[in-house]
Amino acid sequence: MSNNSIFIKKLRSSGLRPTKQRIKICKLLFDRKNTFHFTINYLNNILKNKYAEKISLATVYNTVNAFKKKGHLKEILISSDKSYYDTNVSNHHHFFDENKRELIDLDDKDVGKINIKKALPGKKINSIEVLVKIANNN
Amino acid sequence: MSNNSIFIKKLRSSGLRPTKQRIKICKLLFDRKNTFHFTINYLNNILKNKYAEKISLATVYNTVNAFKKKGHLKEILISSDKSYYDTNVSNHHHFFDENKRELIDLDDKDVGKINIKKALPGKKINSIEVLVKIANNN
DNA sequence: ATACAGTTTATAATGATTCTAAACTAGTGT
């Protein structure tokens, strides 16, 4: 595919060699219009179904951790027993649907400006994230 | 101690037998003015230092899980590798100090009103929580 | 006191994640 070159550039500019495993994972994660939220296990299953040549689970972990470190993925904390990752690395907020157990992005405009009125001496704010838990009406 | 009777009532009214292990843990967790944020390991260490008779680690886990289920403790999702618990079970917000790796409560007044402008059909909002990550200046 | 469900405990099992170390590969230079 011609669009591989985009991912090769992305990898190179992050100081990561464009291996065939990483390019496949890039296509799966980043070749889409909307935010993708996933767990390692979910990603690994998609890779297994999509490609004949298997990618080692260790490589999936290595790659996700490398992408996180390079700022291409973000870890989202919603469950204590499994890590969730997000292809949207911007500062943004989430709905968490407690019935479907799935994340939905919220724009800054969906939440409005958040004004933290308390400050601690010698400390600066690194990020502000809102988690809105939703569930079925009935 | 005379104030044990408060915790015995608290336990009984939750359908939990007031064992000596649970009463000790109650005193440690709930006999204080301010919110207490902790991990299992931290709680376990305090118990070890405070009391001669040891409480099994399994009992610490069992008790914290029981208190969480009964609504006396709340789990706070901060880190994917360890669970944090909070004696403040109300809907409230947090600073997370990334240097000290410690939680600090934020009042509603410290954060201001949060107005979620997006709604999903058939879904209601259960909770809104803000996590503000802070770190040392410079 | 007896009985029984609930609880504690030491220990084993689980499972997500990380580590290890050997085989493999991309990039560089010759």
Add this chain to the structure above:
DNA sequence: ACACTAGTTTAGAATCATTATAAACTGTAT
């Protein structure tokens, strides 16, 4: 083209927070 090296992949082992097991113990009702 060939060789060299640092980076990468891989299967499997190790780690570690947490949960399960099952036997001993305890709170409480009768």
